[in-house]
Amino acid sequence: MQLITFKSTRDSIKAEAFLAASAIRVRVVPLPVAITAQCGLGLEIEDEAMARVKEILDDNDIIYKRQMAIQ
């Protein structure tokens, strides 16, 4: 699984909406304390969906701040 984070709450919720509308399986999850120097919550996405996720976010001018693999 991949965790992506955003610079603002607005970007996070917009991303969640765009991904859900494109039938991408996405879950809002709390961020580990180590990276809460961002917007508190992130989006959990399946590994194989990441390429499509990047396309969708790019198409909608949403820049994610960080991506990391999680268990």
Next chain:
Amino acid sequence: MNLYFDNGSTSFPKSAAVAAAVDSYISTCGGSYWRGLSARTIEATSIVERCRDAVARTLGVAAAEHCIFTSGATAAVAAIICGLETAVGEKVFISPMEHNAVMRNLANVGAKYTVLPHNESGAIDVDKLSDVDTTGARLVVINCASNINGVIAPVAKIVEWAHSWGGVVAIDTAQAAGHIAIEGDSWDADYIIFTAHKGLGGVCGVGGFYARNPDSLKPFICGGTGSYSHSFDMPAVYPERFEAGTQNILGIAALLAALENPIARAHTADDFRHLIAEIKKIKTITLYSASDTIELFSIVCSNIECAKLAERLYFDFGIETRSGLHCTPLAHTTIGTINSGTVRISLSNSHLVADMATLVTALNSICN
């Protein structure tokens, strides 16, 4: 029959969709803005951001993330005047129709105001702006449409003038939004102030502002945002830099519903002009309006004090208006009614011609 002619105070009736949105939030949605990970949190957050998008469209600006929610237009004015760190003695240009939301905030920071050249209706005389001494000035505050006589300011020309000497312009659309097109990007507006509960058809307790360059403002209210929680400083990102604390999500849900479901107009511009013409026929009434106006005006009757006229309109005919100074002593000084006040009559889209005829009949009965 709709005899509520006090839409300048707050609009009524609201769209049925507004009531449904309020009920839905209370009954099923709940949730706070990005504080949690449940479906209701996501829905509540989505409502706020969809409303922000709708507000940006309404204000004619592309940068929705630069649209900030506050508790109302007054708080938005304070956020701009204080956020710009307006100094004691600083020269601030204003229109002659400013509300106390502006005047009291300027007084609070000790700014020194200068009224721009204007005519007797309070319309700014753009031909005389080039004569104004701009030395030491930075901020211009413009009432987009008056809450006394409805006069509409020539906003684009004022912004052009202010930018020519390096000034910035804050445009108060509290009365204008929902009645005329707000074209923030086209106007090249620096700041736009709005409220939800008047022409936009939302409920009380929500307003806000747009800032073309949010970095120009220091946050007015600081606190938790649900983000960057490790820091005692406000986040550097928008909109949360200016939205500390929990927003009025109930009111924002109502505003979203209002913007997506505006009340259809039940009368025409000609119908409004006919109303004005009929009232002007009453010889004891002086009517305060302007050539370029929203559907709001004031009257004074020589036969009866304003407070008594408003009282009789309500108790004898069920017609709701507002008398007094309407929190706008500067505007009353401008149009010459500071001693009498006025009775303000402000329409909404839902008024029928028959409603206007009832108003004319009542005024004829009382004032003749």
